[in-house]
Amino acid sequence: QVQLVExxxxxxxxxxxxxxxxxxSGFGFSDYYMTWIRQAPGKGLEWLSYISGRGSIIYYAxxxxxxxxxxxxxxxxSLYLQMNSLRAEDTAVYYCARGGSxxxxxxxxxxxxxxxxxx
Amino acid sequence: xxxxxxxxxxxxxxxxxxRITCGRNNIGSKSVHWYQQKPGQxxxxxxxxxxxxxxxxxxxxxxxxxxxxxxxxISRVEAGDEADYYCQVWxxxxxxxxxGGGTKLTVL
Numbered sequence: 001q002v003q004l005v006e007x008x009x010x011x012x013x014x015x016x017x018x019x020x021x022x023x024x025s026g027f028g029f030s031d032y033y034m035t036w037i038r039q040a041p042g043k044g045l046e047w048l049s050y051i052s053g054r055g056s057i058i059y060y061a062x063x064x065x066x067x068x069x070x071x072x073x074x075x076x077x078s079l080y081l082q083m084n085s086l087r088a089e090d091t092a093v094y095y096c097a098r099g100g101s102x103x104x105x106x107x108x109x110x111x112x113x114x115x116x117x118x119x
Numbered sequence: 120x121x122x123x124x125x126x127x128x129x130x131x132x133x134x135x136x137x138r139i140t141c142g143r144n145n146i147g148s149k150s151v152h153w154y155q156q157k158p159g160q161x162x163x164x165x166x167x168x169x170x171x172x173x174x175x176x177x178x179x180x181x182x183x184x185x186x187x188x189x190x191x192x193i194s195r196v197e198a199g200d201e202a203d204y205y206c207q208v209w210x211x212x213x214x215x216x217x218x219g220g221g222t223k224l225t226v227l
Contacts, residue, residue, distance in 0.1 A: 100216065
């Protein structure tokens with residue numbers, strides 16, 4: 001069965017960096033776009049970034065462009081989000097999800113990993 | 120920027136029908152997807168491509184689009200349907216994903 005497991009969250013100071021990982025299993029990982037989505041405490045879902053199966057197509061939300069970098073290692077069935085210059089407003093649960101190509105839905109989600117940015 | 124407008128809350132009695140709307144100019148031309156999120160859990164896809172259901176989602180969940188509004192309809196509402204619901208589309212002009220602000224469904 002399809003599984004997505006995020007890791008790497010934690011407490012980080014403003015201006016710091018963190019790298020999130022998402023381990024995928026149960027499907028042909030390289031065949032799918034993958035996406036990062038976050039949810040601030042008590043708020044709605046915010047799309048952050050997607051990456052194509054081969055990693056050649058990448059898009060970012062304005063809120064994270066230039067600070068966050070999405071990448072993937074198809075040999076390890078893993079998706080990553082490198083987060084730099086973190087701000088308090090980046091505090092959220094971060095989800096990886098399968099999907100993200102044009103008009104596509106997100107049919108599988110990980111359980112999420114909490115990132116807290118605070119001094 | 121591309122905005123999808125959802126009502127913050129909808130309330131319905133058990134056994135009745137809940138309708139949750141998602142508004143945007145000409146949303147009828149998009150593929151609209153809907154997610155259910157219960158407290159402390161990840162979102163779950165309940166309707167995709169306007170009115171298709173993933174396996175395991177009850178037939179009580181259905182979707183429709185018309186003009187500027189997409190609607191998620193939940194028939195014969197049960198207590199277990201109480202959750203936040205989000206609509207989502209892909210914006211072809213910006214090549215980005217957009218979520219609605221979410222609607223909290225309360226079962227009275």
